[in-house]
Amino acid sequence: MSTGTDVPLSSSDEDQxxxxxxxxKEVPFVPIGTAGFAAIVAYGSYKLKSRGNTKMSLHLPNPxxxxxxxxxxxxxxVGYSMYQEFWAKPKP
Structure with missing residues (x-):
């Protein structure tokens, strides 16, 4: 029986x-946070590699x-989901 939505009925029907x-798509802040974390760590690693002749302790990546x-x-x-839940909801 079809429900009219494109969301599968069980999670075993879809691949990873x-x-x-x-x-x-449901929670867009998770991939944004993950990508930002990876970008900052990659930038810190790059700066560590090109530190020159200075001491290592001065250039350790700062997490x-x-x-x-x-x-x-x-x-x-969390603020966005609270906004969607409490303020942006249409009033009956």
Whole structure:
């Protein structure tokens, strides 16, 4: 029996790629946070590689920026979902 939506009835019907795409559409802040975290860590690793003749301890990758980006993205996601749930809902 078809429900009229394109969401499968059971999760065993879809493969990992389509499940990931569906979840990313439902909660877009998760892939944004993950991509930002990866970009900041990659940039820190690149800067560590091209540090020159200075001491290693001065150029260790600082994970606080990446953690801050992820926490900020999570905060925006929670705020957005609260907005959708309480303020943007049409009144009956």
């Amino acid at each position: 790629g389509s499940k990931l795409i569906r979840k990313a 606080h920026a990446a953690q801050g980006f992820v926490v900020g993205t999570m905060t925006l996601g």
